[in-house]
Amino acid sequence: MRDVVTEAPATLEVRGLSIAHEGKVLLDVPHLCLDGPGPTLILGPNGAGKSLLLRCLHGLIQPDRGRVCQNGVLLNGCHKARQAMVFQRPVLLRRSVAANLDFVLKRKSMPRVQRKPRIDDLLAEGGLDGKARQPARSLSGGEAQRLAILRALALDPETLFLDEPTSALDPSATQMIERMVLRASAQGVRIVMVTHDIGQARRLATEIVMMQAGHVVEQGLARQVLESPKSDESRRYLDGGLVT
Amino acid sequence: MQEFASEFTQALSLILEGDSELWAIVLLSMRVSVFAVLISALIGMPLGAALAVARFPGRRALIILVNALMGFPPVVAGLLVYLMLSRSGPLGILELLYTPTAMIIAQVVLVTPIMAALTRQVVEMLAEEYSEQLRSLGVSRLASVPVLLWDARLALVTALLAGFGRAIAEVGAVIIVGGNINHVTRVMTTTIALETSKGNLALALALGVILVGLAVAVNAMVSVLTLRAEREGVRHA
Numbered sequence A: 001m002r003d004v005v006t007e008a009p010a011t012l013e014v015r016g017l018s019i020a021h022e023g024k025v026l027l028d029v030p031h032l033c034l035d036g037p038g039p040t041l042i043l044g045p046n047g048a049g050k051s052l053l054l055r056c057l058h059g060l061i062q063p064d065r066g067r068v069c070q071n072g073v074l075l076n077g078c079h080k081a082r083q084a085m086v087f088q089r090p091v092l093l094r095r096s097v098a099a100n101l102d103f104v105l106k107r108k109s110m111p112r113v114q115r116k117p118r119i120d121d122l123l124a125e126g127g128l129d130g131k132a133r134q135p136a137r138s139l140s141g142g143e144a145q146r147l148a149i150l151r152a153l154a155l156d157p158e159t160l161f162l163d164e165p166t167s168a169l170d171p172s173a174t175q176m177i178e179r180m181v182l183r184a185s186a187q188g189v190r191i192v193m194v195t196h197d198i199g200q201a202r203r204l205a206t207e208i209v210m211m212q213a214g215h216v217v218e219q220g221l222a223r224q225v226l227e228s229p230k231s232d233e234s235r236r237y238l239d240g241g242l243v244t
Numbered sequence B: 001m002q003e004f005a006s007e008f009t010q011a012l013s014l015i016l017e018g019d020s021e022l023w024a025i026v027l028l029s030m031r032v033s034v035f036a037v038l039i040s041a042l043i044g045m046p047l048g049a050a051l052a053v054a055r056f057p058g059r060r061a062l063i064i065l066v067n068a069l070m071g072f073p074p075v076v077a078g079l080l081v082y083l084m085l086s087r088s089g090p091l092g093i094l095e096l097l098y099t100p101t102a103m104i105i106a107q108v109v110l111v112t113p114i115m116a117a118l119t120r121q122v123v124e125m126l127a128e129e130y131s132e133q134l135r136s137l138g139v140s141r142l143a144s145v146p147v148l149l150w151d152a153r154l155a156l157v158t159a160l161l162a163g164f165g166r167a168i169a170e171v172g173a174v175i176i177v178g179g180n181i182n183h184v185t186r187v188m189t190t191t192i193a194l195e196t197s198k199g200n201l202a203l204a205l206a207l208g209v210i211l212v213g214l215a216v217a218v219n220a221m222v223s224v225l226t227l228r229a230e231r232e233g234v235r236h237a
């Protein structure tokens, strides 16, 4: 996380994005711009294409057509863009907790003398102090996801993607993750997070993007979308989450 | 039965009194097999990792071939190495036949496919799990190889031990290329075969006890490592 709080988060812009598979349109997003001041939460029923969109934005998937720009710069590939992603199930290296963080700091060519204190700071940030030497794979689900977020933040990303990071966690573990996300956002990281928890969207979102069947059906300020959704799909989803 | 008991007592005293001939044979066996396994690992592990990570035409066929070579009959491996090293063979000029080096080569031929196949298997499973995460962290396919090898280290040590177990217990190949020459190329397995046929049961039994001890120890280590790997991977496996 940066020490400077002043800078506005990065802008993400998508144009003409589409993915089809065996004749079926999986994703069709003509235009989407994420430039609000706080976290963007993506909502929508299962299979709506939320994960697909996130992977396209992050460069993990090459769309059939379309372009993704961060701060006006065309992206190809994840790393060059100072982006990071946290997955639904944390994938931790079979090493100690500290070694998982050291791995990304080393990749950033941070000198050894700086890595040690940075790791300590990060662990404190995620409430994992005292667990530095523990094998990462023996952490609890919540701890593991916190470590995954810390590792993503260790990259100093301009944009952090999170794909349903709390869907397997209990309320208190979820709360800790949400706090970390809000803190990163306050420090100027662009947050783009998928959730199917409307309460979570209410707690975190500045802006909400509603998706269904590969399309963005609504985008707007969180309160406005949650209180008075414009599209029928959004209304039905928010009423019961039962859109198919 | 009484005879057997006395042979066995004699065998134990050979072991316990540190009979120099016996221990020379044991040491040569260890030396040959340790070298063979290390060389096999140097060839087989990168090969296995490459097969797991790289995408090229013929990859599947190569995987099937490597897996099939794990079952290569040792006697035939010995025969092939013999043909290569014999005076009229392509490598005859090196005069390696009937030397410990020849035995190492034969064991390398047998153990390398084991290393490659086991490495391919564990690295491929791990690569599947790590692939998106590593790409997200900006690790290229090539750069992911050392990461995967390191994170598969427990399984790879297990493969190493399995290879050593196969090498040290092998008799068919080393007897062909080593010739079982006294003080030069006599290893545990070939000596057991020879001494038994000569009726010198004490030495054969003593070597047998040590060989069994080694095999059991190696397998015990494999089990311990496997259990540890399972324990560490038990969550979010």
Ligand SMILES: Nc1ncnc2c1ncn2[C@@H]1O[C@H](COP(=O)(O)OP(=O)(O)O)[C@@H](O)[C@H]1O
Pocket: A021, A026, A044, A045, A046, A047, A048, A049, A050, A051, A052, A053
């Ligand atoms: N690699 C793929 N190949 C074919 N279809 C896919 C692939 N990945 C996702 N899909 C399909 O795309 C649709 C959207 O998936 P996804 O983005 O995972 O939905 P969600 O909104 O639940 O995250 C689903 O119908 C899924 O079956």
Ligand SMILES: [Mg+2]
Pocket: A050, A051, A052, A163
């Ligand atoms: Mg999803």
